Amino acid sequence: MLKIAIDAMGGDFGPEPIIDGLIAALRINTAFSAIAVGRKEELLKLIPPEYLRRIEILDCNDVISMQDHATDALKRKDSSIYQAIELVKNGQADAVVSAGHSGASMSLATLRIGRIKGVTRPAIATLMPTSENQNTLVLDVGANVDCDEKNLFEFAVMGQIYAQDVLKLDEPIIGLLSNGEEESKGNEVTRAAYELLANSQIKNFAGNVEGSDIFKGTVDVVVCDGFIGNILLKTAEGVADTIGQILKKNLKRSLISIAGAVLMRKVFKSLKVRVDYAEYGGAPLLGVKAPVIIAHGKSNPKAIKNAINQAISAASSRLEQDIEDKLAKYRNF
């Protein structure tokens, strides 16, 4: 039976939504058990007794807060995120979910669990919604601000394998994010990455794609460096928020539009489902030796439940082995 470690303390709203999400996950999936890492006394109050059979508690007192530096995390061995990662490192858990300090989770995962053979730098992948019934996996969205072409090549391989093994897509197509579709487009690093990918044995490399392609679903996996990935994520959030706010402001101006808005509430609600991160759960850190799912600090129970499901899917797949094998096979530099 799979065992999932969960940092129960790291989220912005404390342990309650995390434990609630964990219980929701246990309720629908009887094939796993969990180790909740955090202050035992607090956690015991939140767990209904009938779930204590399937939730072990690993007591520890320290919590890395959002204000702390990622580098501190390595020294604070009694913190919930350190201990949760250590469970995976020691083979006591198969995967880990954290809604805590994402920099700390990344550093600890990379240094304690370790990188897959052939991976220079792990990358964070996230799903973006499209107007079709599918999502686009984008990586890296924040782990590495300065990347060379070899890093981007590895991201492409890791993203494709995640899309295949965990998202269960058939022959996922990769695009390289650039400032135009033509082969000649791109900055220096992107053009070099294009060369590496085009001359490798990797399948289904569709060449360059543009920012708008992410939301059209032109390809399944979009590759970029973590600096650009962060900017595009925040830009997308900003545009969506702004459109929402402009609509809201204009709505207030006329009674007739208020009537319209009431009628359209259902539509907006279904739209929210499409763009809501809680639907996807968390972002996998790809390239480390075991599944690490980084959830949003503001995760509600639903987001945590979905993050745990992602961890289970990843832990039940051949993700890490496939990344190692394919990197060895495709690499030509």
Add this chain to the structure above:
Amino acid sequence: MLKIAIDAMGGDFGPEPIIDGLIAALRINTAFSAIAVGRKEELLKLIPPEYLRRIEILDCNDVISMQDHATDALKRKDSSIYQAIELVKNGQADAVVSAGHSGASMSLATLRIGRIKGVTRPAIATLMPTSENQNTLVLDVGANVDCDEKNLFEFAVMGQIYAQDVLKLDEPIIGLLSNGEEESKGNEVTRAAYELLANSQIKNFAGNVEGSDIFKGTVDVVVCDGFIGNILLKTAEGVADTIGQILKKNLKRSLISIAGAVLMRKVFKSLKVRVDYAEYGGAPLLGVKAPVIIAHGKSNPKAIKNAINQAISAASSRLEQDIEDKLAKYRNF
């Protein structure tokens, strides 16, 4: 009286929307005249005789199409864009507007009109809408894919002066696009640009801003390289389109939402005005010795009219002199 040169042939829909836009501009502003560059015979058919007093036609036969390479433009001296730029170079016009091949317009403007003293690379600036009643000027959005910190420094100075002299903003605030607000954030080039800006005498440098800040209107001017600028522009367009499409699809599903949508049409229409590029007209190429406004290839008459107004505002300002003076004053490297 100001004289504006306009490439009448370069747009995706031929000369008609361009001449219509020019006439609309002449109608509301009696203080300028124009030189329309293109096939005289075609243009004469589109210009009402009473406007021929204020529109000179410069006859030329060649047109650079979107499929041509920007580098070809330098050799094809009988093309409408070449001739329009040449009018400014020779002092026969004060500014130029083109809806044609933007790469060709940029190269010709840079090489024929020439760079302002102190400018290493001209940059394209564009306005993005916010939820408040203001816009954010973003540059570079496509002229330069690989930039160093000195280029970004110059973009900051040029953007601030354009916001002040042409957009008439009082003490415009500059932000540097990065993956977080803290000083320590950024890739190598961005961190170096931060240093240059923070240690210069430039006023109102607000430090790093994130992708979402563009649409919140946190600052007036956002600086990035042209690779990232292109990606964020396309990402913003993609998100807006996708939200529109998801809404539309969902609307079709229920009668009640159709009723709502009819009532909300006014709201959507006013939203469209906020995000419609036609409202802004075109994107100025900053850093060349005379105003060059690059309009969208798909410009309608309204967009052309607004692009001409931008050219007039820029040509009536101290833009180029201020850029030269301020670059000399602020530069500390």
